[in-house]
Amino acid sequence: MYDFAYHKPASVADAVKLLAADPDAKLVSGGHTLLPALKHRLNKPSSLIDLSGIADLKGIKKVGNSIVIGALTRHVEVATSDVVTAAIPALAYMASHIGDVQVRNRGTIGGSVSNNDPAADYPGAVLGLGATIHTSKRKIAADDFFQGMFTTALEADEILTAIEFPIPEKAGYAKMKNPASRYVMAGAFVSKGPMGVRVVINGAGPGVFRQSAMETALAASWAPGAVAGIKQDADGLNSDIHGSAEYRAHLVGVMAKRAVIAAG
Amino acid sequence: MPQVTLTVNGKQHSVAVEGRTLLVELLREKLRLTGTHVGCDTSQCGACVVHINGESVKSCTTLAVMCEGAQVTTIEGLAAADGTLHPMQEAFREYHALQCGFCTPGMVLSAIDLVQKHPEGLTEREIREGLEGNLCRCTGYHNIVKAIAAAADVMHGKRDTIAAAAE
Ligand SMILES: Cc1cc2nc3c(=O)[nH]c(=O)nc-3n(C[C@H](O)[C@H](O)[C@H](O)COP(=O)(O)OP(=O)(O)OC[C@H]3O[C@@H](n4cnc5c(N)ncnc54)[C@H](O)[C@@H]3O)c2cc1C
Numbered sequence: 001m002y003d004f005a006y007h008k009p010a011s012v013a014d015a016v017k018l019l020a021a022d023p024d025a026k027l028v029s030g031g032h033t034l035l036p037a038l039k040h041r042l043n044k045p046s047s048l049i050d051l052s053g054i055a056d057l058k059g060i061k062k063v064g065n066s067i068v069i070g071a072l073t074r075h076v077e078v079a080t081s082d083v084v085t086a087a088i089p090a091l092a093y094m095a096s097h098i099g100d101v102q103v104r105n106r107g108t109i110g111g112s113v114s115n116n117d118p119a120a121d122y123p124g125a126v127l128g129l130g131a132t133i134h135t136s137k138r139k140i141a142a143d144d145f146f147q148g149m150f151t152t153a154l155e156a157d158e159i160l161t162a163i164e165f166p167i168p169e170k171a172g173y174a175k176m177k178n179p180a181s182r183y184v185m186a187g188a189f190v191s192k193g194p195m196g197v198r199v200v201i202n203g204a205g206p207g208v209f210r211q212s213a214m215e216t217a218l219a220a221s222w223a224p225g226a227v228a229g230i231k232q233d234a235d236g237l238n239s240d241i242h243g244s245a246e247y248r249a250h251l252v253g254v255m256a257k258r259a260v261i262a263a264g
Numbered sequence: 265m266p267q268v269t270l271t272v273n274g275k276q277h278s279v280a281v282e283g284r285t286l287l288v289e290l291l292r293e294k295l296r297l298t299g300t301h302v303g304c305d306t307s308q309c310g311a312c313v314v315h316i317n318g319e320s321v322k323s324c325t326t327l328a329v330m331c332e333g334a335q336v337t338t339i340e341g342l343a344a345a346d347g348t349l350h351p352m353q354e355a356f357r358e359y360h361a362l363q364c365g366f367c368t369p370g371m372v373l374s375a376i377d378l379v380q381k382h383p384e385g386l387t388e389r390e391i392r393e394g395l396e397g398n399l400c401r402c403t404g405y406h407n408i409v410k411a412i413a414a415a416a417d418v419m420h421g422k423r424d425t426i427a428a429a430a431e
């Protein structure tokens with residue numbers, strides 16, 4: 001790892017100031033994506049701005065008909081939260097299947113969503129529930145936030161502060177995990193509620209996407225059989241040592257069906 | 265150089281580190297606590313697991329500077345002052361839950377966190393899932409799982425000794 005300066009601001013405003021002042025600075029939350037990358041010298045930030053001292057970024061609360069989760073909230077906290085489990089059990093289930101215990105003890109929702117790894121779990125739930133991303137500058141709809149592999153609507157000096165999930169009537173998640181890393185090979189997050197009927201596919205393509213043919217079918221009839229016959233096109237899906245695009249296209253149908261069964 | 269003050273196995277240390285110093289480097293190279301191992305560079309093997317404020321964490325993927333004020337427990341901090349092993353250590357010995365021993369410090373620390381978080385008890389499946397972050401190249405895991413089940417009984421007061429659980 002190359003060395004860097006270290007800052008631990010106590011407020012979002014101070015963190016934004018540090019970030020704006022240094023184009024080569026990087027934010028760090030749980031560090032479970034950033035530190036492995038730095039260890040391989042894939043990145044050379046001049047300084048790290050540690051968000052972990054900012055109390056405003058922590059916590060889970062129910063506000064009206066939504067669950068609002070602070071950016072620094074760790075996967076273990078979402079997985080074991082009574083508030084989340086009561087309102088959106090599919091979200092707690094998803095968080096409880098990220099990586100392993102130790103990854104969940106450090107990794108945060110803000111880090112995962114800002115990073116937008118195509119194989120990550122959270123982007124599926126955020127888009128699949130039609131959530132709203134709160135930042136240091138504005139609020140962004142999930143439909144506008146994810147912009148393909150490792151790319152989001154966040155600007156260079158913008159910090160993700162919280163995510164607001166509208167409470168659905170039903171939601172379900174299923175993933176085929178890579179047996180070594182537990183990252184997603186192909187996953188589906190389905191929901192029905194204030195944001196309409198959503199079927200979001202993660203892991204399979206270069207970024208999360210909505211599967212509109214399956215959404216139309218589920219809107220007409222909410223049943224596992226409704227998505228089972230719909231073929232996912234393999235064009236544009238990922239092909240790598242873990243699986244071909246054709247295999248992933250097949251998994252999309254299987255995972256969507258399992259997600260609908262899970263949603264009930 | 266940044267200075268970090270933390271408590272390791274009950275003893276406070278104040279150490280000068282670089283921004284990039286990992287917690288495992290602080291433990292092994294500065295404090296000479298070499299029981300914590302490094303088995304990979306992809307954050308996957310769990311040989312480096314320690315407790316930070318009671319929770320299991322991969323010390324190879326945690327910056328030392330991020331541990332200011334933290335309470336850290338390593339494998340060296342588990343046995344009592346008179347050398348009596350922690351029930352989890354005793355169970356690993358009793359059940360032959362190790363061969364080369366490289367993964368063992370991380371396994372033991374992960375297992376203690378797992379048992380403490382489940383006062384209601386653990387099924388075999390829950391133990392296996394709880395060990396997803398720890399790889400062992402030698403044992404095939406079966407005896408590790410048995411050891412953890414026995415230690416859980418002792419830690420939760422269902423049996424008095426590991427030997428009794430082994431019967
Ligand atoms: C062995 C292993 C297995 C894993 N398995 C999975 C898995 O199965 N599924 C899965 O989804 N993930 C998995 N992960 C990734 C894990 O969930 C990460 O913790 C998560 O993706 C990133 O969160 P973090 O808090 O660690 O982010 P960090 O590593 O701290 O940061 C990640 C990136 O986001 C930026 N960032 C951080 N916080 C903010 C913010 N508030 N605003 C703007 N930018 C920010 C950082 O600058 C950095 O570029 C795994 C990781 C490991 C090491």
Ligand code: FES
Pocket residue numbers: 301302303304305306307308309310311312313322323324325
């Ligand atoms: S050394 Fe392998 S996970 Fe830390």
Ligand code: FES
Pocket residue numbers: 361362363364365366367368399400401402403
């Ligand atoms: S005992 Fe050898 S790696 Fe586990």
